Amino acid sequence: MAKSNKIMIQVCLCGAGTKKDQAPTVPYNAEELSAQIIECAKAGASIAHIHVREDKLVDGVMQIGYKSMSLEKFTEAVEMTRDACKKAGVDIIINLTTSGGEYEDYKRLQHLGALKPEMCSFDPNTINWANSYIFENSPRFLNLLSQEVVKYDIKPEFEVFDTGHVDSVMYYVNKHGIPKPPHIQFIMGVGGSMPGTTENLSFLVGKLPEGATWSVSGIGRCHMEMMLGGLALGCDGLRVGLEDNIYLSRGVIGTNLQLVERAVELSKLAGREIATADEARELMGITRNCIRDGKTEAPTFAA
Numbered sequence: 001m002a003k004s005n006k007i008m009i010q011v012c013l014c015g016a017g018t019k020k021d022q023a024p025t026v027p028y029n030a031e032e033l034s035a036q037i038i039e040c041a042k043a044g045a046s047i048a049h050i051h052v053r054e055d056k057l058v059d060g061v062m063q064i065g066y067k068s069m070s071l072e073k074f075t076e077a078v079e080m081t082r083d084a085c086k087k088a089g090v091d092i093i094i095n096l097t098t099s100g101g102e103y104e105d106y107k108r109l110q111h112l113g114a115l116k117p118e119m120c121s122f123d124p125n126t127i128n129w130a131n132s133y134i135f136e137n138s139p140r141f142l143n144l145l146s147q148e149v150v151k152y153d154i155k156p157e158f159e160v161f162d163t164g165h166v167d168s169v170m171y172y173v174n175k176h177g178i179p180k181p182p183h184i185q186f187i188m189g190v191g192g193s194m195p196g197t198t199e200n201l202s203f204l205v206g207k208l209p210e211g212a213t214w215s216v217s218g219i220g221r222c223h224m225e226m227m228l229g230g231l232a233l234g235c236d237g238l239r240v241g242l243e244d245n246i247y248l249s250r251g252v253i254g255t256n257l258q259l260v261e262r263a264v265e266l267s268k269l270a271g272r273e274i275a276t277a278d279e280a281r282e283l284m285g286i287t288r289n290c291i292r293d294g295k296t297e298a299p300t301f302a303a
Helices: 030-043 071-088 105-115 139-151 164-176 198-205 220-232 256-269 277-284
Strands: 006-012 047-050 052-058 061-068 093-096 119-122 127-129 133-135 155-160 183-188 213-218 237-240 247-249
Touching: 006 030, 006 213, 006 256, 006 277, 030 047, 030 071, 030 256, 047 071, 052 071, 071 093, 071 105, 093 105, 093 277, 105 139, 119 139, 139 155, 139 164, 155 164, 183 198, 183 220, 198 220, 213 220, 220 237, 220 256, 237 256, 247 256
Parallel strands: 006 047, 006 237, 047 093, 093 119, 119 155, 155 183, 183 213, 213 237
Antiparallel strands: 052 061, 127 133
């Protein structure tokens, strides 16, 4: 089969760490998330990767926009986004994070059964993130996550930070019967993992499982190089957004919309066509399911 000329643009709106004092428009709540998702979808994004935040007392200090895995916050964000998309007449694939680090397994999984997103993140290894803290993804948790994505027909976005992670992806795919081919998201430039160079990206692309679709993002200063390298290597997607990079250029803080618009422009200059949400589903083998109609159910996991 000939490779598609379509390219998927994913917007990762806030992540767990970007603060408003770094990037003033980073969304903290459901209203901000849904509004930015609509404008990014109109600009060409076909996938929205969602983290949620909450105000939380940490060591006696109230932290505004603190990282969260609250089912209530996920439900607010997803339901508001689905409703806003219907009202605006736009379509976008919702991709919910499962990256929780210090959170209990059930808190990292409960929103999948409750909200049934079309996609979720799947980090197949534990790493020392930026050589500063443990980004924990234990085999115990990954086996549970594998069971959930199969049970609810959720497309995993396998986030690959280093070479051995590709083998780990296929271990869980084969062990649990996760539908093939997988979708691989290369995350380049995290300290303690693969540096974001075109040479390293080319090496990783050579290790892709047969038939896999792939996307790339560069963290911080390697963001532009990874977009250009990905386009040169024929990527299926580009991931952008304030989760990964806050700059348009040196010293110039961007917005999620501006980062999407730049990815769209670069892709078109490279001769690529911007995929709609339905075209992205076709590329990744996602089947639209009537259970994803905005209705929620009781979560699979309980404390």
